[in-house]
Amino acid sequence: MMCLKIFFARLIDVSLGTFRTxxxxxxxxxxxxxxxxxxITVWFLVVKEAxxxxxxxxxxxxxxxxxxxxxxYIGGKVSKIFIKSNLEVQVILSNKDDSxxxxxxxxxxxxxxIEVKGSKDTKYMLYIQIRDxxxxxxxKIVRELDNKAFIVVNETKYVENGYFALGK
Numbered sequence: 001m002m003c004l005k006i007f008f009a010r011l012i013d014v015s016l017g018t019f020r021t022x023x024x025x026x027x028x029x030x031x032x033x034x035x036x037x038x039x040i041t042v043w044f045l046v047v048k049e050a051x052x053x054x055x056x057x058x059x060x061x062x063x064x065x066x067x068x069x070x071x072x073y074i075g076g077k078v079s080k081i082f083i084k085s086n087l088e089v090q091v092i093l094s095n096k097d098d099s100x101x102x103x104x105x106x107x108x109x110x111x112x113x114i115e116v117k118g119s120k121d122t123k124y125m126l127y128i129q130i131r132d133x134x135x136x137x138x139x140k141i142v143r144e145l146d147n148k149a150f151i152v153v154n155e156t157k158y159v160e161n162g163y164f165a166l167g168k
Contacts (some may be wrong), residue, residue: 003063009046010067014041018075086156091126094148
């Protein structure tokens with residue numbers, strides 16, 4: 001029974017810790033601080049109980065470690081659901097093709113196209129700002145239009161003005 005208690009307590013506190021860390025990185029410090037209070041309270045209680053037992057079984061250690069592992073996984077999944085990100089997608093087309101740019105725009109994405117010099121010819125580099133939940137759709141569109149396109153995705157902390165893509 002103690003092993004299950006330790007496992008689930010660690011699952012909760014590590015999930016909260018993962019969620020807190022991501023909120024901190026996103027600049028949501030107050031939310032992160034409030035989550036931290038609950039996280040550390042649960043952590044303290046489980047550590048206190050685990051260390052004060054007379055039971056020397058390795059199952060307690062294993063339960064503690066598994067709770068940490070599963071909590072990390074669940075915390076990451078929960079964070080993706082509740083914390084949305086802005087992404088900057090850079091697409092370097094295999095050639096300079098206005099029709100590809102226009103087709104991506106027709107799908108609801110704001111595109112800034114810049115001419116860039118490749119090793120052999122001039123191409124377009126596209127800058128597109130999106131929400132993280134539209135990334136897979138955008139990548140699919142780009143691959144259908146130019147399967148040799150080079151795609152780079154970066155998380156953007158702050159976006160102001162311009163056209164923010166919702167995608168269709």
